[in-house]
Amino acid sequence: MLRDITLGQYYRADSVIHRLDPRVKIVATFVFIISLFLVKNFIGYLVAGLFLCLCIKLSTVPPKFIFRGMKAIFFLLLITMVFNLFLTPGEALLSFWKIKITKEGIKLALMMGVRLVFLITGSSLMTLTTTPNNLTDGLEDLLKPLKKIRVPVHEISMMMSIALRFIPILMEETDKIMKAQMARCADFESGSLINRARSLVPILVPLFISAFRRANDLAMAMEARCYRGGEGRTKMKPLIYKKEDAIAYLVLVIYLALIIVLGRILFS
Amino acid sequence: MKEMIRTDKLVFEYIRRDEEGNVEGITRAVDEVDMSVSPGQFIAILGHNGSGKSTLAKHFNALLYPTEGEVYVDGMRTEDGEHLWDVRQEAGMIFQNPDNQIIGQIVEEDVGFGPENMGVPTDEIWERVDESLKAVRMDKFRKSSPNHLSGGQKQRVSIAGVIAMHPKCIIMDEPTAMLDPTGRREVIRAARALNQVENITVILITHYMEEVVDADRVFVMDKGKVVMEGTPREVFSQVEKLKELKLGVPQVTLLAHELRKSGVPLPNPILTRKELVDALVGIRNSRKK
Known part of the structure; x- marks a missing residue:
C-alpha cells in the first residue's frame, strides 16, 4: 500500500550499526566513498570489500535488501563497463574489425565496476540502517559550521523532514486524483509520449493546489505550536556520542590508513 | 475571577484585492463580537459555514489580529508582540485536517514538537510527552508513524501535542469535521476528559449539535455576529430560530x-x-x- 512507503528504504533491526550515531554513519559513508577513489590496485579493493562485508554482517541487514538497490544502476554499470572495456587504448588481446579489447581495458572496466558496486552498496547500507529522521538530524548537526556563513541549516533540515512526512500523503493524494480523473475517462496509459505527458496536467494542477493548501495549514499549525525557527529550540532526541561511536570512528581511521598504505603506497 | 479569554467589540475584515493591489471589497468576517470565557469552562461555538467562527477562533491564538477591538487571553492583549509566544503556549489550537497539523514522523516526536519549540529541557520533554500521550490514551502508538493511524487517532495525537505545551485553554476548530462517527466520539471524549480531569478550558467549534449538549455555554454565530448565547438548554429550546440560522438541533x-x-x-x-x-x-x- 502507498502508506507503507518509507523513503530511503529503512530496514528495521537492532544492530550495532543501527544504534550508531547518524553523524558517524554519514562521515563513515563519505570516508568510504573517498577511499574508493584513492585506491589504485586490487589489494585496496579487497580491503574495502572486506570492510564493507564486515559492516553488512554487523548490520544484520539481509544482503538481498542491499543488492535490490543495484537494479537501479544496472544499466549505468553495464554502460560504464562496456565503454571502459572497448575504448581503453593499450595492448590488444582480442581484436576484430575496428573493435579491440585491451588488457588495460579489462582491468579498468573491472575496477570501475567494483568501485560503482561498492559505492552504491556503501551508501545504501547507510540509508538502510538510519531512519530518514535521524539522517536529517545528523546532517543538521554536521552542517552546523555552515551557519557561520549564513546557510540556513536548521531550516533546510526542517524542510527535509517535513518533505519526508508529506511524501506518503501526497502519493496517496496523487493516487486519489488519478482515480478521480480516470473515473471521468482520463487516459494515462495510451498514446504517444507527448500525449501521455499532457495527460498528466489534470493530475498535477489539483495536486499542486492541494499541496499549497496543506503547506498553508501546516505553517499555521506550526506557528500555533510556538515554532519560531531554530533559535532557542531544544531537542527531544539530542545527538550524543556514545562509546560505540568513538570506537566506530577509531575503526574508520584504521580503515583509511590501511587503504592508503596498502592501496596506494605499498603495492603501487 | 480573571477571564480566560475576552473579546471587546472584535471586528475582523478580510480585504480582497485585485491584481494591481486595489481594494476590491471588504468582507467583515467577525462583526463586533463580545465574548468572555471563564477558566475551566467547556464552551461551544456553533455556526454554519462562513459564519466567522473559525476566523474568531484564530484570534484566540494570535494567528490573526483584530481589525478593530481587542482580544485578551489570560489578561494578555494578543496584539502586543511581547506576549505572542505566551499567548500561543497558553491557548493551544487544534485544526480541522488531522494530516496537516502533524509535523513529526513518529507520534512521540510530533508530541514533542511544541515543547521543543518552547525550549523545554530534554528530560522534561520526555515526561511531558509520556503524560500527554497517556491523557489521550495514545501511549500504545507512541512509536507509530502518523500515516498508519485513523483520523480520530491522529486528532488525539494533535491534542496530545497541544497538552504537552501545558496550555490553560484549548481551542478546537472543527476537530471532528473530517472524521467518521467513531473518530468523532473519540475526540470529543478526549476533549471532555481534558476539561474535567485537567481543568483545561475547552473552546469547541463545531457544527455537530450532538457534541454541544454537555457544554457549559453555547455561542451561536451567524454572519460574523453572535446571535444566540446561553446554556445548551436555553439555546436548543429555540428550535425554530436555529432552523432559520440553517442549524439543526x-x-x-x-x-x-x-x-x-x-x-x-x-x-x-x-x-x-x-x-x-x-x-x-x-x-x-x-x-x-
Whole structure:
C-alpha cells in the first residue's frame, strides 16, 4: 500500500550499526566513498570489500535488501563497463574489425565496476540502517559550521523532514486524483509520449493546489505550536556520542590508513 | 475571577484585492463580537459555514489580529508582540485536517514538537510527552508513524501535542469535521476528559449539535455576529430560530419538538435520549392513573 512507503528504504533491526550515531554513519559513508577513489590496485579493493562485508554482517541487514538497490544502476554499470572495456587504448588481446579489447581495458572496466558496486552498496547500507529522521538530524548537526556563513541549516533540515512526512500523503493524494480523473475517462496509459505527458496536467494542477493548501495549514499549525525557527529550540532526541561511536570512528581511521598504505603506497 | 479569554467589540475584515493591489471589497468576517470565557469552562461555538467562527477562533491564538477591538487571553492583549509566544503556549489550537497539523514522523516526536519549540529541557520533554500521550490514551502508538493511524487517532495525537505545551485553554476548530462517527466520539471524549480531569478550558467549534449538549455555554454565530448565547438548554429550546440560522438541533431534541407540536405535553427542550424516554414514560404513567 502507498502508506507503507518509507523513503530511503529503512530496514528495521537492532544492530550495532543501527544504534550508531547518524553523524558517524554519514562521515563513515563519505570516508568510504573517498577511499574508493584513492585506491589504485586490487589489494585496496579487497580491503574495502572486506570492510564493507564486515559492516553488512554487523548490520544484520539481509544482503538481498542491499543488492535490490543495484537494479537501479544496472544499466549505468553495464554502460560504464562496456565503454571502459572497448575504448581503453593499450595492448590488444582480442581484436576484430575496428573493435579491440585491451588488457588495460579489462582491468579498468573491472575496477570501475567494483568501485560503482561498492559505492552504491556503501551508501545504501547507510540509508538502510538510519531512519530518514535521524539522517536529517545528523546532517543538521554536521552542517552546523555552515551557519557561520549564513546557510540556513536548521531550516533546510526542517524542510527535509517535513518533505519526508508529506511524501506518503501526497502519493496517496496523487493516487486519489488519478482515480478521480480516470473515473471521468482520463487516459494515462495510451498514446504517444507527448500525449501521455499532457495527460498528466489534470493530475498535477489539483495536486499542486492541494499541496499549497496543506503547506498553508501546516505553517499555521506550526506557528500555533510556538515554532519560531531554530533559535532557542531544544531537542527531544539530542545527538550524543556514545562509546560505540568513538570506537566506530577509531575503526574508520584504521580503515583509511590501511587503504592508503596498502592501496596506494605499498603495492603501487 | 480573571477571564480566560475576552473579546471587546472584535471586528475582523478580510480585504480582497485585485491584481494591481486595489481594494476590491471588504468582507467583515467577525462583526463586533463580545465574548468572555471563564477558566475551566467547556464552551461551544456553533455556526454554519462562513459564519466567522473559525476566523474568531484564530484570534484566540494570535494567528490573526483584530481589525478593530481587542482580544485578551489570560489578561494578555494578543496584539502586543511581547506576549505572542505566551499567548500561543497558553491557548493551544487544534485544526480541522488531522494530516496537516502533524509535523513529526513518529507520534512521540510530533508530541514533542511544541515543547521543543518552547525550549523545554530534554528530560522534561520526555515526561511531558509520556503524560500527554497517556491523557489521550495514545501511549500504545507512541512509536507509530502518523500515516498508519485513523483520523480520530491522529486528532488525539494533535491534542496530545497541544497538552504537552501545558496550555490553560484549548481551542478546537472543527476537530471532528473530517472524521467518521467513531473518530468523532473519540475526540470529543478526549476533549471532555481534558476539561474535567485537567481543568483545561475547552473552546469547541463545531457544527455537530450532538457534541454541544454537555457544554457549559453555547455561542451561536451567524454572519460574523453572535446571535444566540446561553446554556445548551436555553439555546436548543429555540428550535425554530436555529432552523432559520440553517442549524439543526440534536435528533432527540427535534423529535421532542415535533411531538410537542402535535400535542404531546413534553418539557422544552429535551437534550438526551434518556430525558425523552423518562418524559414519555412519565406521561404514560400519568395517563394510566
